[in-house]
Amino acid sequence: xxxxxQNSGPxxxxxxxxxxxxxxxxxxxxxxxxxxxxYSGKSPELIMFIYxxxxxxxxxxxxxxxxxxxxxxxxxxxxxxxxxATYLCALGGTYKYIFGTGTRLKVLA
Amino acid sequence: DVKVTQSSRYxxxxxxxxxxxxxxxxxxxENMFWYRQDPGLGLRLIYFSYDVKMKEKxxxxxxxxxxxxxxxxxxxxxxxxxxxxxxxxxxxxSPERGARDEQYFGPGTRLTVT
Numbered sequence: 001x002x003x004x005x006q007n008s009g010p011x012x013x014x015x016x017x018x019x020x021x022x023x024x025x026x027x028x029x030x031x032x033x034x035x036x037x038x039y040s041g042k043s044p045e046l047i048m049f050i051y052x053x054x055x056x057x058x059x060x061x062x063x064x065x066x067x068x069x070x071x072x073x074x075x076x077x078x079x080x081x082x083x084x085a086t087y088l089c090a091l092g093g094t095y096k097y098i099f100g101t102g103t104r105l106k107v108l109a
Numbered sequence: 110d111v112k113v114t115q116s117s118r119y120x121x122x123x124x125x126x127x128x129x130x131x132x133x134x135x136x137x138x139e140n141m142f143w144y145r146q147d148p149g150l151g152l153r154l155i156y157f158s159y160d161v162k163m164k165e166k167x168x169x170x171x172x173x174x175x176x177x178x179x180x181x182x183x184x185x186x187x188x189x190x191x192x193x194x195x196x197x198x199x200x201x202x203s204p205e206r207g208a209r210d211e212q213y214f215g216p217g218t219r220l221t222v223t
Contacts, residue, residue: 032209043199043214044152051209088152092208095159096142096167101151 003027006089006100014108019076021103023089026070032092033065033072037085038102044088048074079107112136113215115200121221128187130218132200140203141183142212143167143175145196152199158183159206190222 005024013019021035032051036044050056050063050072062075072091076083086102116131132141142157144167154167156175164175172194176184183202187194200215 034211036214043217046211046213049211090212092210095165095208096154096157097208097212099152101149 003098004089004091004100006087006103008101009104010106011103012106012108013079015079015081017079019079019083019105019107021074021076021087021089021105022071023073023100024071025089025091025098027091027093027098028067028070030091030093033063034090034092034097035061035063035072035074036088036090037083038088039085047087076105079105081107081109083107113200113202113213115198115215115218117218118216119219119221121223122187122190123223124191126187126190126222128190128220128222130185130187130198130200130220132183132185132215133181134183134202134213135181136202136204136213137180138202138204138213139180139206140208141177142201142203143173143183143185144199144201145169145194146199146217147196155185190220192222194220195222196220 034049035047038044048063050065060077064073088102089100113134143155144152158177174186198218201212203210203212
């Protein structure tokens, strides 16, 4: 079992819809969770981080963490074509970070 | 804003050459990391450092070495470049020792070894 699992996609949503990206992980001791956005040919940029169970909102983005079920999700409201990218889930271990392989999101105009 | 810079965006080297990739961060971060990213394989950790002159092997250190002589600079060295080291190389930094804080990435270096 991979340590961090994401559906590779592509996940296609119409413009204005809610995009829901999911990530499951295996290490119950993980304390910090991150979502990065990566445009083709560019480096990852941090969107959100979350440490506690529940929801954390920042503008159009909401991160949700459920440690008991070992998943973290990212909701993007009012999706725009500019949101089309690969979204990487990552978690913080003791000394290093573990990344999923990413979900490709396509927002259709 | 945190800024992580990398010495080159694109690099073409020949098999057997020694290759240096430089990374500099300007926010006094403790941790620095080198990853490579390949299609379908995601980000793979090569080496990381949580202090000056300290280095730790990541998941795929073979064929690479690193140097951290100053806190702000972390260099990745390919001792003898091979075609299977053609990849996107990403440097990152994070504020505190450990892996609790967010990482900031440089723009990446796309290395081609011919």
